[in-house]
Amino acid sequence: MRSFFHVSDIGDLKTALEEAKQVKATPFAWKKLGENKTIMLVFFNSSLRTRLSSQKAALNLGMNPIVLNIGQDSWKLETEMGVIMDGDKSEHLKEAIPVMASYCDIIGVRSFAGLCDRDFDYRETVLQQFVDYSGKPVISLESATVHPCQALADLITIEEYKKKERPKVVLSWAPHPKALPQAVPNSFAEWMNAADVEFVITHPKGYELAPEFAGKARVEYDQMKALEGADFVYAKNWSCPGVSEPAKYGQILSKDMAWTIDAKHMAVTDNAYFMHCLPVRRNMIVTDEVIDSPASLVIPEAANRVVSAQLVMKRMLEGLQA
Ligand code: AN0
Numbered sequence: 001m002r003s004f005f006h007v008s009d010i011g012d013l014k015t016a017l018e019e020a021k022q023v024k025a026t027p028f029a030w031k032k033l034g035e036n037k038t039i040m041l042v043f044f045n046s047s048l049r050t051r052l053s054s055q056k057a058a059l060n061l062g063m064n065p066i067v068l069n070i071g072q073d074s075w076k077l078e079t080e081m082g083v084i085m086d087g088d089k090s091e092h093l094k095e096a097i098p099v100m101a102s103y104c105d106i107i108g109v110r111s112f113a114g115l116c117d118r119d120f121d122y123r124e125t126v127l128q129q130f131v132d133y134s135g136k137p138v139i140s141l142e143s144a145t146v147h148p149c150q151a152l153a154d155l156i157t158i159e160e161y162k163k164k165e166r167p168k169v170v171l172s173w174a175p176h177p178k179a180l181p182q183a184v185p186n187s188f189a190e191w192m193n194a195a196d197v198e199f200v201i202t203h204p205k206g207y208e209l210a211p212e213f214a215g216k217a218r219v220e221y222d223q224m225k226a227l228e229g230a231d232f233v234y235a236k237n238w239s240c241p242g243v244s245e246p247a248k249y250g251q252i253l254s255k256d257m258a259w260t261i262d263a264k265h266m267a268v269t270d271n272a273y274f275m276h277c278l279p280v281r282r283n284m285i286v287t288d289e290v291i292d293s294p295a296s297l298v299i300p301e302a303a304n305r306v307v308s309a310q311l312v313m314k315r316m317l318e319g320l321q322a
């Protein structure tokens with residue numbers, strides 16, 4: 001595997017899910033695979049789960065992880081091309097990336113959407129520079145438009161907890177005080193569309209996800225109707241994807257607290273599990289009552305981030321050997 005951005009990068013999903021089970025059951029079985037190999041984990045933004053689960057996954061495979069926080073531990077990096085660098089950015093990605101690449105075998109990058117320039121974000125301008133200038137396999141650890149390690153962990157979790165062959169999975173928008181990227185819902189939609197589930201998306205008007213991620217998923221604007229009979233409720237806030245109105249890209253269009261997932265919402269489901277990628281704002285996205293109930297999968301879901309990261313790194317290490 002050369003890069004990990006999209007569901008297509010993992011190949012057959014059934015095979016990947018079987019392999020994930022093996023990784024989870026015997027995490028130290030591939031200790032030799034990563035011997036003398038280094039993974040560089042580059043963070044332009046904060047993280048708890050991604051940072052720790054990626055390091056743990058690398059250690060399970062016998063690899064050495066190096067973590068770099070851009071702008072805190074390193075110089076501030078310029079990401080735009082052709083600019084006169086007279087501001088506070090001391091170094092350009094064009095030099096920094098090949099230098100970092102010369103110290104490692106695999107690179108993981110967290111670089112959130114800026115939410116100002118839709119084209120800059122949706123072209124994955126920063127991630128693409130890591131591909132172009134590193135010559136190394138690259139993993140998106142949440143880039144401008146995707147969070148594939150999260151989506152794979154979510155799929156593994158659904159596979160573990162499903163009580164029906166083809167469960168109903170509902171992605172529901174929920175309110176949040178700050179404008180958030182679309183990477184999590186984009187990837188979740190992309191992966192659910194590829195998985196063997198009945199997938200429904202619900203959000204207020206104006207929050208339509210980009211067609212390359214929403215695909216042919218059913219969009220139901222009535223949240224309660226969407227949740228009827230659901231087996232999994234996946235809550236997430238995202239800002240305006242700017243599909244029909246590019247000028248509104250990255251804006252907050254609603255803070256309607258009627259969309260907060262509470263016991264009334266869960267009551268219309270088929271005893272659904274509650275999922276969220278975390279970090280979560282309690283009593284904005286979901287009530288204490290729901291997240292503290294036995295229906296909440298947020299902790300096992302986060303634990304599966306080690307499994308998804310390890311599966312991806314294992315595939316990349318095998319690719320390096322071939
Ligand atoms: C980020 C987001 O919504 O993309 C990271 C989620 C994994 N969340 C926040 O910034 C709160």
Ligand code: CP
Pocket residue numbers: 046047048049050051142150277278279
């Ligand atoms: N879910 C997730 O990616 O969490 P972090 O932002 O803490 O890494």
